Amino acid sequence: MAGIRWPPEDSDLFPARTTAVTATDLISDDDRSVAADSWSIKSDYGSTLDDEQRHVDAAEVLSASNFRAASDYSSDKEEPDTNEVEPSSMLGLQSYWDATYAEDLVNFHEHGHAGEIWFGAEVMDVVVAWTKNLCGNISGAKNAAEDSSSKSELSNTVGELSTWSVLDIGTGNGLLLQELAKQGFSDLTGIDYSEAAIDLARNLAVRAGFSGIKFLVADVLDAKMDRKYQLVMDKGTLDAIGLHPDGPVKRMMYWESVTNLVASGGLLVITSCNSTKDELLQEVDNFNKRFGTQDQAQEGASEPADVFRYVDYVRTFPTIIFGGVEGSRVSTVAFVRN
Ligand SMILES: C[S@@+](CC[C@H](N)C(=O)[O-])C[C@H]1O[C@@H](n2cnc3c(N)ncnc32)[C@H](O)[C@@H]1O
Numbered sequence: 001m002a003g004i005r006w007p008p009e010d011s012d013l014f015p016a017r018t019t020a021v022t023a024t025d026l027i028s029d030d031d032r033s034v035a036a037d038s039w040s041i042k043s044d045y046g047s048t049l050d051d052e053q054r055h056v057d058a059a060e061v062l063s064a065s066n067f068r069a070a071s072d073y074s075s076d077k078e079e080p081d082t083n084e085v086e087p088s089s090m091l092g093l094q095s096y097w098d099a100t101y102a103e104d105l106v107n108f109h110e111h112g113h114a115g116e117i118w119f120g121a122e123v124m125d126v127v128v129a130w131t132k133n134l135c136g137n138i139s140g141a142k143n144a145a146e147d148s149s150s151k152s153e154l155s156n157t158v159g160e161l162s163t164w165s166v167l168d169i170g171t172g173n174g175l176l177l178q179e180l181a182k183q184g185f186s187d188l189t190g191i192d193y194s195e196a197a198i199d200l201a202r203n204l205a206v207r208a209g210f211s212g213i214k215f216l217v218a219d220v221l222d223a224k225m226d227r228k229y230q231l232v233m234d235k236g237t238l239d240a241i242g243l244h245p246d247g248p249v250k251r252m253m254y255w256e257s258v259t260n261l262v263a264s265g266g267l268l269v270i271t272s273c274n275s276t277k278d279e280l281l282q283e284v285d286n287f288n289k290r291f292g293t294q295d296q297a298q299e300g301a302s303e304p305a306d307v308f309r310y311v312d313y314v315r316t317f318p319t320i321i322f323g324g325v326e327g328s329r330v331s332t333v334a335f336v337r338n
Contacts, residue, residue, distance in 0.1 A: 092244030094193055101196035104173065105203075114204050115173045118236040119273060119330050122318055127235065127271050127332050128179045130314050134267070134334060135164055135185075135231060162186045167229035167261060169220045170237025174201030174213065180233075181210050189229070191218040221253045228263035239274040255287040259307055262337040268308065271332040277313045280333045284308045308335040 090096045104115040139160035161184035171190030198215045205213045244250045292304025314332040
């Protein structure tokens with residue numbers, strides 16, 4: 001079980017998190033869901049103890065390193081010398097993920113292991129069920145608007161879901177896409193910049209009978225896809241990108257890049273352990289202002305339109321508390337692309 005590291009009480013970087021946290025606070029604040037069990041990120045598919053410990057350590061780093069000041073990141077090198085890199089930023093480097101998935105790939109071939117489920121199976125199940133409902137509701141509402149006599153309700157969801165094009169960015173072992181396939185989504189693509197991750201994801205999908213899922217090696221920050229997607233999923237990828245030594249800049253690049261990946265009217269669903277719902281909303285608001293201003297300057301438009309608009313968030317993550325503070329937060333927030 002991984003423990004959570006709360007920010008120092010005198011931190012002025014993230015004021016919302018500076019108060020001492022009690023069990024009651026954690027329960028009552030649904031923006032800060034506690035999924036302590038999930039944080040053990042144990043794979044249901046089997047794993048060696050060393051692997052588990054490595055990922056638990058990594059998850060702690062992901063969670064704790066959010067409290068680093070943006071100004072701490074001064075390097076403008078793509079891959080800084082490892083001896084200059086603090087452990088908390090290793091998860092932002094491609095070399096970390098290449099090594100991780102290369103090891104997972106060996107474990108797959110030798111022992112049949114699938115690797116880890118980031119944030120745990122329970123969180124993944126909640127995210128998938130919630131996303132399915134959200135897409136089903138949107139499809140139902142669209143049909144009702146187009147045809148007032150339409151009987152299309154959630155009973156029709158599976159048929160509707162098969163029409164959604166889905167892109168999972170930073171797909172890792174691709175297990176999220178397999179779960180979406182089980183729910184009725186069928187136009188599924190996963191991208192990751194780690195070749196070993198994509199190799200693993202392909203092998204796992206074929207073994208599970210989901211050979212229709214497409215997997216491509218691509219950098220989210222520079223993805224040149226030949227289409228846009230109606231549903232773009234991100235589970236833990238923005239968190240990892242933010243841990244690059246140039247995290248704040250990379251996060252800005254992330255928003256510009258996903259703007260080109262999500263179809264107009266499509267959804268972006270982000271699951272993060274490192275940002276609360278409010279922090280994600282603030283980040284999107286900042287991006288909308290920046291991007292809208294750029295658009296305005298370029299096109300002379302009078303009113304810049306928001307690029308992403310908040311839709312909904314998950315309120316139902318498991319909240320399990322040990323000793324008042326052990327556990328961690330996971331937020332899932334959906335935005336629609338205007
Ligand atoms: C925390 S893991 C999550 C993996 C997967 N989404 C899951 O939930 O199991 C972060 C993933 O993002 C990938 N990643 C990080 N930065 C990326 C980038 N710029 N482009 C593509 N993939 C990236 C890593 O290789 C890794 O697979």
